[in-house]
Amino acid sequence: MSAQLIDGKLIAQKIRQDAADRTQKLRARGIQPCLAVVLVGEDPASVSYVTAKERALEEAGMASQDIRLPQETSEIELLTIIDKLNQDPQVHGILVQLPLPKHINEDRIITAIEPAKDVDGFHPVSVGNMVLGRPGFLPCTPHGVLVLLRELSIPTNGAHAVMVGRSNIVGKPLANLLTRRDINATVTVCHTGTRDLADHCRRADILIAAAGRPGLITADMVRPGAAVIDVGVNRVEDPAAKKGYRLVGDVDFEGVKEVASFITPVPGGVGPMTIAMLIQNVVQAAEHRLQGV
Known part of the structure; x- marks a missing residue:
C-alpha cells in the first residue's frame, strides 16, 4: 500500500489565505504589509524564487519592494541599502535572497538586518529566540x-x-x-x-x-x-x-x-510551505509594528 501523499500546495494555500485575511484587516486600518526583497546578481534559481515570493505577496494583498542589484555590488553598498530599509517605516520585512556573491559576507549581511524585520528568521537574535522558545520569527x-x-x-x-x-x-x-x-x-x-x-x-x-x-x-x-x-x-x-x-x-x-x-x-x-510561512511572517511583522512590539 502506497504512502499518503502530503499535499504541500493545499496546506500552503490555507496559510496564505489566513495571511490575506489578516492583511485585509490591517489595510482597513491604513497599514499595508510590505516586504523588501533584495536580489544580488542573476542566478536563475534565485530569480525564480524571488518571482514566486513576490507573486505570493501580491496575491495576499501585500506590497513588495523589488531591489535588484548587479553581481558586482559591493558589501558596503549592500549594507547601506539594508540600513535604509531598516529605517523605512513602510517596510515591515527584509529578505536578502541567498546565496550572495562570494565577495559578500553572508553572515555580516544577515546580522545587519533589524531583528524586527528579519522575516527569514536567520538573524542571531531570531535564532536565539527560537532556541530559548521565546517569541520571534521562525525560519x-x-x-x-x-x-x-x-x-x-x-x-x-x-x-x-x-x-x-x-x-x-x-x-x-x-x-x-x-x-x-x-x-x-x-x-x-x-x-x-x-x-x-x-x-x-x-x-x-x-x-x-x-x-x-x-x-x-x-x-x-x-x-x-x-x-x-x-x-x-x-x-x-x-x-x-x-x-x-x-x-x-x-x-x-x-x-x-x-x-x-x-x-x-x-x-x-x-x-510551497516555505513561501506560505514567509507570507505569514510578513503579516506578523506588520501586526507587531501596529502593536508597538
Missing part, C-alpha cells in the same frame, strides 16, 4: 515542516525523528524545533560524518531529508510506516524535459512511497 522551511506534521496529525509526542542534514537554514533549526515541548520528539541529527546512516534512518518514526543529495534516501533505509519529509530540491539533467532538467528531492520517491505511511513529493511538498 520558514523548518516552520513549514512542523505545520505539515500538524495538519496531517502525524504523531510527534515521543516520536523518534531523524534529521539528515545540519544546515543553518533547515537542519539545525528544525532539529531544535522538533524538541520543543509542544512537539516533544526525540531527535537524531545525521550528517556527512555519520557512520551507518541507513541504520539511523531505519529507526525513525519521522525521517526528514535535507542533505542536498538526490536520491540519498532509498526504500531500504526507511522503516515501514514511517513519515518521510523530503526538503531536498535538486536539479538533475533530463534531456526529455522541456528545460533540460527536472527537480528531484533527496528521497527516492518511487521506492520509498511503497514503504512509508506519509511522504512529501518534490516539487509540491515542502517548497
Whole structure:
C-alpha cells in the first residue's frame, strides 16, 4: 500500500489565505504589509524564487519592494541599502535572497538586518529566540515542516525523528524545533560524518531529508510506516524535459512511497510551505509594528 501523499500546495494555500485575511484587516486600518526583497546578481534559481515570493505577496494583498542589484555590488553598498530599509517605516520585512556573491559576507549581511524585520528568521537574535522558545520569527522551511506534521496529525509526542542534514537554514533549526515541548520528539541529527546512516534512518518514526543529495534516501533505509519529509530540491539533467532538467528531492520517491505511511513529493511538498510561512511572517511583522512590539 502506497504512502499518503502530503499535499504541500493545499496546506500552503490555507496559510496564505489566513495571511490575506489578516492583511485585509490591517489595510482597513491604513497599514499595508510590505516586504523588501533584495536580489544580488542573476542566478536563475534565485530569480525564480524571488518571482514566486513576490507573486505570493501580491496575491495576499501585500506590497513588495523589488531591489535588484548587479553581481558586482559591493558589501558596503549592500549594507547601506539594508540600513535604509531598516529605517523605512513602510517596510515591515527584509529578505536578502541567498546565496550572495562570494565577495559578500553572508553572515555580516544577515546580522545587519533589524531583528524586527528579519522575516527569514536567520538573524542571531531570531535564532536565539527560537532556541530559548521565546517569541520571534521562525525560519520558514523548518516552520513549514512542523505545520505539515500538524495538519496531517502525524504523531510527534515521543516520536523518534531523524534529521539528515545540519544546515543553518533547515537542519539545525528544525532539529531544535522538533524538541520543543509542544512537539516533544526525540531527535537524531545525521550528517556527512555519520557512520551507518541507513541504520539511523531505519529507526525513525519521522525521517526528514535535507542533505542536498538526490536520491540519498532509498526504500531500504526507511522503516515501514514511517513519515518521510523530503526538503531536498535538486536539479538533475533530463534531456526529455522541456528545460533540460527536472527537480528531484533527496528521497527516492518511487521506492520509498511503497514503504512509508506519509511522504512529501518534490516539487509540491515542502517548497510551497516555505513561501506560505514567509507570507505569514510578513503579516506578523506588520501586526507587531501596529502593536508597538
